[in-house]
Amino acid sequence: MSSESLIDFSNVPNYTWEDAAYLDYDFHENLGVLKNVVNHHHELITQKQERLRYHVANDEYLTHSTDPEYVKAQYIAHYYDDLATSNTQLEFIVNSASMMAALSVLEAKLKTVCVYIKTELQTRVDPSDMPVPGDLEKLRHYLVTELGSTTSKSDQYVDRVRVYKQIRNVLAHNLFDQTLSVTLKQRLSTVPHVTIASVLGREQLDFRWRDFLLELLNTLGKYFTALLQEADAAIALRRSAATP
Numbered sequence: 001m002s003s004e005s006l007i008d009f010s011n012v013p014n015y016t017w018e019d020a021a022y023l024d025y026d027f028h029e030n031l032g033v034l035k036n037v038v039n040h041h042h043e044l045i046t047q048k049q050e051r052l053r054y055h056v057a058n059d060e061y062l063t064h065s066t067d068p069e070y071v072k073a074q075y076i077a078h079y080y081d082d083l084a085t086s087n088t089q090l091e092f093i094v095n096s097a098s099m100m101a102a103l104s105v106l107e108a109k110l111k112t113v114c115v116y117i118k119t120e121l122q123t124r125v126d127p128s129d130m131p132v133p134g135d136l137e138k139l140r141h142y143l144v145t146e147l148g149s150t151t152s153k154s155d156q157y158v159d160r161v162r163v164y165k166q167i168r169n170v171l172a173h174n175l176f177d178q179t180l181s182v183t184l185k186q187r188l189s190t191v192p193h194v195t196i197a198s199v200l201g202r203e204q205l206d207f208r209w210r211d212f213l214l215e216l217l218n219t220l221g222k223y224f225t226a227l228l229q230e231a232d233a234a235i236a237l238r239r240s241a242a243t244p
Helices: 018-057 060-064 069-121 135-147 155-173 182-190 209-242
Strands: 194-199 202-207
Touching: 018 069, 018 209, 060 069, 069 135, 069 155, 069 209, 135 155, 135 209, 155 182, 155 202, 155 209, 182 194
Parallel strands: none
Antiparallel strands: 194 202
């Protein structure tokens, strides 16, 4: 599987803070690897589904039998349902893992950004000290309170990132037996390529997985770059103020 960068090098931000360019490049390289994984999984699942359809279409009994359609349907259910279910579950598992990996990379890289900022500011204050719940909120709060960043660029992405985290938490705790909160159901309309379906009388998240994951990666990339641009602007102001 070849590595493919998601960075458009013709539109890379012009950073003042020397570390920001590296941090931005590194994060998008990680997203590029995940994009390749998503595309590979999509091809794999598609091949499995096509193979199953081929076997059903060319099944000797189904091709030559004159039995009623309901009898053929029972035959398909008996011999092929388990395979179809396995394919569906495999698709859900591998794509859920990709989503969890993407958000974990975001959280880890934001912590790395804060380490660089601590070095820049020469401070002992840590994001974990911030008086707000959740890693993502602590990191945002840290950039604002300690560095003096504004959030004008990243605000347009943060609500969707929060919903992605809610979806991730649902899948992490109950992959095939989901419990959807009222808050998540209200916010789900803001996220493309996922809806709520009824499965055996229960509400379940229903994904167009490849489109959903590529949109997720695109949003995380824009959000991370916006945060870096905000940090970069704040550091530039600090350095300018400190220059005699």
